[in-house]
Amino acid sequence: MTRLARPAMSVAEIVIREANTAERRQAADLVITAFSVTASPPTPNDRAALARAITDGYADRTHTTALTAWSGTRLVGAILYAATGAESAGFPADWAVLRALGVTTDAVGRGIGTALTVDAVGRGMTEGAGGIGLYTADTNLRARHLYAALGFVVMSPGQSSELARAGFLRGLKEDS
Numbered sequence: 461m462t463r464l465a466r467p468a469m470s471v472a473e474i475v476i477r478e479a480n481t482a483e484r485r486q487a488a489d490l491v492i493t494a495f496s497v498t499a500s501p502p503t504p505n506d507r508a509a510l511a512r513a514i515t516d517g518y519a520d521r522t523h524t525t526a527l528t529a530w531s532g533t534r535l536v537g538a539i540l541y542a543a544t545g546a547e548s549a550g551f552p553a554d555w556a557v558l559r560a561l562g563v564t565t566d567a568v569g570r571g572i573g574t575a576l577t578v579d580a581v582g583r584g585m586t587e588g589a590g591g592i593g594l595y596t597a598d599t600n601l602r603a604r605h606l607y608a609a610l611g612f613v614v615m616s617p618g619q620s621s622e623l624a625r626a627g628f629l630r631g632l633k634e635d636s
Contacts, residue, residue: 474536474572476579479518479526487526487538488518494562514560527579529563529572537563537572541580544589551593556584558594561603573606581610 479487492511517540518526529537540559551557558580563572584592594612596603 473531474575475530476527476575477530479528479538481521483528483535484518484521484526485515486535487528488515488560490535490564491518491538491560491562494564495560497565517560524559525583527576529567529576531567535564536567537561537576539573539576539580541583543587544584552590554590555593556580556587556589556591558592568602573603574610577606577610 491514495510495514496507517524518538523542525541525543527539527541528535539561542557542559544554544556558577561573561576563570563576581592592612594607596607598604
C-alpha cells in the first residue's frame, strides 16, 4: 500500500484571524468533522446534540469570538473564545473560556491547535482575565496533552475559585 504524503504546511505560513459571519459556519463544520474523528459521542443522538452545540457556539457573535487558522485560502483550524463575563461555564466570572477547538485531519500534529490556543490565551491575558477555562473529555488524549503542555491543570469541582485566588492563569475541567 502506498502512503500519500501530507501536503507541506508549517505553522509559519498559518494566519490566525477572527472569522466573519460566513467563515463561522465553515469553522463550525470543520470542528464538527474534527470532533467526529477524535471525540465522537457514542450515540447518534449525542453526535447530533454535539453538532448543534458547536454550530450554535460558532453562530453566537454576541458572546464568542471565532478564531480561525488559514493556510493560504484554506481553513485548517478554529477555536471559540468567550471573553470574561460572556460565559462562565462553571468557571469564575472573571475567567475567559475556550471551546470547540478543531483542526483538519491533514493539519493534526502541525502546531495549528497549539497556535490557536496560544492566541486565545493571549487574548484572555491581554483582557485581564483571572484565568482561562476549558472543558475536554478525559478520553481526548491529544487535547489533554496539548493543554498540559500549555500549562493547563486539571481541576476538580469548586477548585477554580481557589486557583483564581492563587493567581493561576489557566484551568482545565474534565467533562463528566
